[in-house]
Amino acid sequence: MDRATAGDIARLRVPVVAPEDPLERARELAESARWDMAVVVSGGVIDSWLGEEQLRGRGTAGEASGNEPTTVSWDQDVDEVAELLDRDGLDRALVTDERGDLVGVLFRADIEGRARAAAEGEQERAPDVET
Secondary structure, three states: OOOOOOHHHHHHHOOOOOOEEHHHHHHHHHHHHHOOOOEEOOOOOEEEEEEEHHHOOEEEEEOOOOOOOOOEEEOOOOHHHHHHHHHHHEEEEEEEEEOOOEEEEHHHHHHHHHHHHHHHOOOOOOOOOOO
């Protein structure tokens, strides 16, 4: 298998909200995109990500106690990302470009799916979520 990078298999079109956006908006964006999360971005900088529990809350995205973002570079090898996720007990990492802008999200399940497909002689790419 060719060297795969985080950007190769990251899921794109991530629901993104600003800190001042109501959680209701974040929830609606996540539901319409069929995601279980939304990313909070302020001034082009990733602040946090909100999971299902936070999305059910009230108030604004910035008031919710979001999860600390773990980021990886779009050109980072997926094996390195898998090691990072395993080491830190995580199931996802936010993928950023060279400027630190959000590109997508890479889930552990997508890395494992790609590894299974490679073992079976197939190529697999995580599907983009239509918004």
